[in-house]
Each structure stands twice: as C-alpha cells, then as structure tokens.
Amino acid sequence: MMVVMKKEHSQEDLRAVLDHLQERGLSAHTSIGVERTVIGVIGHIYPELSDELRAFPGVDGTVPISKPYKLASRELRPHDTVVKVGNVEIGGGSTVIIAGQCSVDTPEQMLETARAVKAAGGHLLRGGAFKPRSSPHAFRGLVDEGLRILADAGAAVGLPTVSEVMDPRDVEIVAEHVDLLQIGTRNAQNYYLLDEVGNCDKPVLLKRGMACSVEEWLLCAEYVLARGNQQVILCERGIRTFETGTRFTLDVSAIPLAKRLSHLPVIADPSHGTGRWYLVEPMSLASVAAGADGLMVEIHPDPDRALSDGAQSLTFANFAHLMDGVRALSEAVRRPLARVQ
Ligand code: PEP
Ligand code: MN
Numbered sequence: 359m360m361v362v363m364k365k366e367h368s369q370e371d372l373r374a375v376l377d378h379l380q381e382r383g384l385s386a387h388t389s390i391g392v393e394r395t396v397i398g399v400i401g402h403i404y405p406e407l408s409d410e411l412r413a414f415p416g417v418d419g420t421v422p423i424s425k426p427y428k429l430a431s432r433e434l435r436p437h438d439t440v441v442k443v444g445n446v447e448i449g450g451g452s453t454v455i456i457a458g459q460c461s462v463d464t465p466e467q468m469l470e471t472a473r474a475v476k477a478a479g480g481h482l483l484r485g486g487a488f489k490p491r492s493s494p495h496a497f498r499g500l501v502d503e504g505l506r507i508l509a510d511a512g513a514a515v516g517l518p519t520v521s522e523v524m525d526p527r528d529v530e531i532v533a534e535h536v537d538l539l540q541i542g543t544r545n546a547q548n549y550y551l552l553d554e555v556g557n558c559d560k561p562v563l564l565k566r567g568m569a570c571s572v573e574e575w576l577l578c579a580e581y582v583l584a585r586g587n588q589q590v591i592l593c594e595r596g597i598r599t600f601e602t603g604t605r606f607t608l609d610v611s612a613i614p615l616a617k618r619l620s621h622l623p624v625i626a627d628p629s630h631g632t633g634r635w636y637l638v639e640p641m642s643l644a645s646v647a648a649g650a651d652g653l654m655v656e657i658h659p660d661p662d663r664a665l666s667d668g669a670q671s672l673t674f675a676n677f678a679h680l681m682d683g684v685r686a687l688s689e690a691v692r693r694p695l696a697r698v699q
Contacts, residue, residue, distance in 0.1 A: 382407070642684055
C-alpha cells in the first residue's frame, strides 16, 4: 500500500505515521519527491489499516499497489531512479557504456582493455573475477587476485568498475574492490545472495534470469530494495528460447516494458544476449533505440585467446566502431552518451 502525505504535512505528521506503521510491524519506505511525499508500506496489509492511516492529520490518502513487486514499481515512484556509480549517473536520460573483458585474464591485458574503454569514451570497466561457468572444467576466474587487477586497471585510467559476485560470503570482498556489484543470470533468483547485496551500500547490477519473466525479474529487484539498498540497475541479457543460431535471445521488448513497469534504470547486454561478436553492434543499436539507459559489452585485446567468452568479445577496433554508432544514435534519440561529472 502507498500512503500519500498532504502537500503541507509537517515532520511530526510524517513521524506519527511512521511510528504507527512500526508499531504494527510493517516496514515503511519513504520517498520524498518534489510534488509529494509517499510511504510504501510493506508487510501484512490488514483490512482496517487504510482507515487507521487516513485518520492521521498529515495523510491525504492511501492507494493500493496492484503489482506484486511494490518498491520496484512505478506506482510507488513515478519518476526515474538515477543510480550513481563512482562519478557516473545511470538512468538520468543519457546512455552509459560499460565495457571490458568477460574475465580478468592477465594484469597486462586488463590494463590494455581499460585504456581501450577509456579511449573510446566508455564509462565503466568490467572484468569477471568469480566466473559462473556452465562447465566446471572451464576457467573459473582469478577470484581475489582478479578483483585487485580489475581495481588497479580501473584506477589507472580513472574508470569505476563492476564485477560479479556469486556467493553471499564474497559480497564483502567484492564490495571492497569494485564500485558496482553484478548479480549474474544464474544467480538472479538466489534469494540469499539478493538479501546480502541488499544489505550493502554499493549499487547492484541485476541481470535478468535467463528463464525469468519480466515480473519475476522485478521481484528479484524487490528483494534487494526490501533490504534497504535502493541503488539497483536492471540488465536485460537474453532469455532461453528454441533458437540455436544465437546463444540466447535478447528480449529487446523487455527494455521498454521494464522501464514502463519500474522506475529503475534498465541497460542491455548484447554480448551474452547473442553470443556472437558480429551481432553485438546491431543489437546495441537496437537496445539504445528501445530506450536502454546503457549497454554492457565484452571486449578483449585478443578475443581468440580470451579465457572466457571470446566468441562474443569485440576487438578494440570493433568496439570503437560500435561506440561511433552508439554516439550518433543516442544523440538522435535524445539520450546522449553520459557526461562524466
Ligand atoms: C558475465 O557478465 O560475464 C556473465 C556471466 O553474464 P550472465 O550472468 O548474463 O551470463
Ligand atoms: Mn561473459
């Protein structure tokens, strides 16, 4: 349920409502907007609650939230949420580019990649240190050492960093080294992991589970928001379909749909969404045209020798070409590449 406060309400009025909700064992998520203050009430909404709340002097009214995800819903927050990662704002009407290697392979290559991302105008550097691989025999990442290499490369060129966390026990160490915590498709519904990143104060990049409906994906975001972490970015990364010509099917329509249903920023990952390097640029352009707040793209100095996901990784030259196209298109659709603050 949403409690809408009167425009002229006082701090005491708000306090009284919050105290009442606390006494009733309900959790309250206050959002102070330019036009109005609303409180999202989560928990057991019993039939008399609405009448009780309407009796408070500062309360204008109550509105039920129809969607199962409450905090992620646009019904609660009509305006776009902007998530700040380092000095980059995601979700403010511009286009943000996250690029880097699938996995951190060597310090030298990571630094080369960081320089290429910076030179082409990218905003964030990615590199996987904890790798969820389909086969246990594949390269599974450099773990802690990988995080250090990524952090050093990001610092060397002045780019904030993002890396995946797979285990609730690793949230602390990953949060120590990077600016944005990634939850991968395979862990999108790992609810203990979502709780744990919800407890921390770093922004979270939440990939869509490869078998999640858009509603289920927003419920995953709800787990993080419910723990108090409001800095969530959604990432469409392709879903499982019958198609075998591509690795997954990038669901471009999910981008404007998720943005309509939720106030959270939505980016697209055409690398995992297609699995083919030559499809990454066209699907990047399609995603920007569909309203994505940004892109996440895998690149590598030597894709043929990458330890993970070489087939979908762009060379630096192809990434620079993609950036030229994205720069032009993002201006045409009035969502220009983000400026760094
Ligand atoms: C990745 O970003 O390298 C990754 C493993 O992504 P996903 O979880 O979307 O497969
Ligand atoms: Mn990858």
